[in-house]
Amino acid sequence: MSAAPTAVVGETVAVTEEAERRRPGRPREARADEAIVAAVLDLLNEVGFSGLTIDAVAHRAGVGKATIYRRWEGKEQLVLDALTAGRFEFVEPDTGTLRGDLLAYYLPLTESDAQQGAVGLMPALAAEAAINADLAERLRAFVSDRRGPVAAILERARERGELGDDVDLDLTIDLLTGPIMYRLYFSGGPVDPGMIRQLVDHVLRAVGARAT
């Protein structure tokens, strides 16, 4: 997924091979994007998603409101792009065993810091995605992005022979990620190291993983 701002109406993606003919007029200020995204991330920490206003973002970024609306369609798109742009790099653990990798990947989620921001954010984005097809697609892409590391872990395991060729990797990811999100966002159930370990062990048994 690209970190580039949402293309707005008429911004034809005519970036065809050849020339990519410069559009006439003053080009968009590249630094404005950065300033806006930085302001969004700042404000998300300070007032949360629902307390974030476009006026505040504009002021904090030293930017006119129109500059924001020229680049994004609304708060949700903006936040999603800010998150995408500012994403911390995911570690792709490599401990040598499938179980070790999965634990290394999921255990950090039990720290409250990690849960903090996401809990308020993801549901808000999902809610908006329900009535905004474009955002829905962007949200899917964002989520899909985060599936990458787990997919890599599983593929390495398959190469090592820990997983059979018949195992549905997508479903396996959902078996791991689904219960965690469900607890975080909806049921409020605990997401602690014990739960993660139990979860991983269940899933390993479900997919018939065999230690090498």
Added chain:
Amino acid sequence: MSAAPTAVVGETVAVTEEAERRRPGRPREARADEAIVAAVLDLLNEVGFSGLTIDAVAHRAGVGKATIYRRWEGKEQLVLDALTAGRFEFVEPDTGTLRGDLLAYYLPLTESDAQQGAVGLMPALAAEAAINADLAERLRAFVSDRRGPVAAILERARERGELGDDVDLDLTIDLLTGPIMYRLYFSGGPVDPGMIRQLVDHVLRAVGARAT
């Protein structure tokens, strides 16, 4: 969880044994509750959660805004109660086998009608719950309510000997429900009969279920 309106501040739940001493003054109009809840459900279908306004509900229900605020604390509580009040009864299937029961319970979720309303609603409620402790608790209760039938299914299976005593029922429910919600709300992955069947089979293997 009670379908009764949220008790508002100071409205002590002093409905203690004795007499339930009638409060002085004109009693609350019972029909207003129904009219309001009906209006909410109507409007949710028409404009969705985020498009729903208290003004519109009041007007549609032929009721003053104050009457709504006297009974509920805000949009989310109101919607949650409306959903609770208007909930269709869940069937608790009893096919004789754990696998049969689970499929009978989850397969209906693959019909688009069932997914329709929830997709926009649950994330919106979860988003609000993130900044409203009271609503969070109500949401948990609402969600927990829906876990009931599955819990009953699992307990019957345990009594039949299909499930060992050591199986964590809560985690089992999350293993089933989590991936479905995750796909519906976040990843946009398919939730169809094939996926449900695969999911149930995986979970049965994970918890070491044995057919009787």
Added chain:
Amino acid sequence: MSAAPTAVVGETVAVTEEAERRRPGRPREARADEAIVAAVLDLLNEVGFSGLTIDAVAHRAGVGKATIYRRWEGKEQLVLDALTAGRFEFVEPDTGTLRGDLLAYYLPLTESDAQQGAVGLMPALAAEAAINADLAERLRAFVSDRRGPVAAILERARERGELGDDVDLDLTIDLLTGPIMYRLYFSGGPVDPGMIRQLVDHVLRAVGARAT
């Protein structure tokens, strides 16, 4: 002309004889009118007509913007009403002679204070009146209001026999007022005691006034 706020849509003037049935709902706050009008007059002095914003009026009056828009249609109507409501009482001089009365009435206009506010205001209102029939009528009424004292002066003169019955009073007023406004607003010509005296003498001669 009434100092009452402009009637807005649907505010049927059904103040028929009988009962003047109270409209349902919370009545409009009478003090808000006063506070808003006072704020407008304050701000007109401080920033002038074109510098006046509805936000500033609302803030100064301690009132929401909607409260202003509920009562007036826009800046011009509001200012016109504020002027009307806050009008200082015109003296109706009575010196015993037509010439004395006219000088007593018009000479104060040469003081710069008197010219201050009007110069920016009247043309702005006239400009808006050109594209707003409702405002045009209100402006005419406002202007007509100010013709009153001169009309009274002329009528007294006629009773005394200083003016013939055939004199067109309206045109006479215009002969006096027109040149003054023309200089103030358009030509920038001087409006000083000498000019006023010359003007009055010319007009007296034009209408064939004879001292008694």
Added chain:
Amino acid sequence: MSAAPTAVVGETVAVTEEAERRRPGRPREARADEAIVAAVLDLLNEVGFSGLTIDAVAHRAGVGKATIYRRWEGKEQLVLDALTAGRFEFVEPDTGTLRGDLLAYYLPLTESDAQQGAVGLMPALAAEAAINADLAERLRAFVSDRRGPVAAILERARERGELGDDVDLDLTIDLLTGPIMYRLYFSGGPVDPGMIRQLVDHVLRAVGARAT
């Protein structure tokens, strides 16, 4: 008054005799002036003065906004110049008598076409002039321009002996023009042939004109 665009700051009017040293760089497009002025006159008819925006003028004229701002200081100056540039030539009637000349000059004003544009325009300019000294001067010049024909009429009358040497020509013009403008812009009183005739006769008597 010149129809040339307002000289902008620093753009010294050094177009002295001698050489008019060509300035470096691309010369200003002469046709732009015409296109802009034409666009302004078009738009004034379509949306009126207050509805006219610089963006619209630029787009209609096929010109960049900067090109307008390089030549004029703002909306009012631009409009004033557009009017000046497009002014129809005033006839300077010469009927042989003062009364005949004045009627010939003023009677055309009673046609609604003549009143159309000016009614919305002049007050708007006057309003702006109240807070813009430069525009005020330009407005005075514009108005003064229109006084020219009347001044010429009066001077010819004086040469013929119809007017005494002691008559204040400026005040006489104001006595004629003032009441007309006052009615057009503020009081909304009638400006028809009867009114004009009455006005002229009154003024002639006021200044003691004698037929030759």
Added chain:
DNA sequence: AGGTAATCGAGACGGTACGTCTTGTCTTAAT
């Protein structure tokens, strides 16, 4: 029967964010 008191529908209230608009300046590449 009269008094007391909380309710009712209606809608105005102060606040605040929205997304649009206009202004006058600035920045491109091209002329």
Added chain:
DNA sequence: ATTAAGACAAGACGTACCGTCTCGATTACCT
């Protein structure tokens, strides 16, 4: 240096909702 195009910061616009408050009228219980 000027051009057309259009992005820029600033900030007012008028609308929409929020949750509260204020009306007169209503509806019950309690003297």
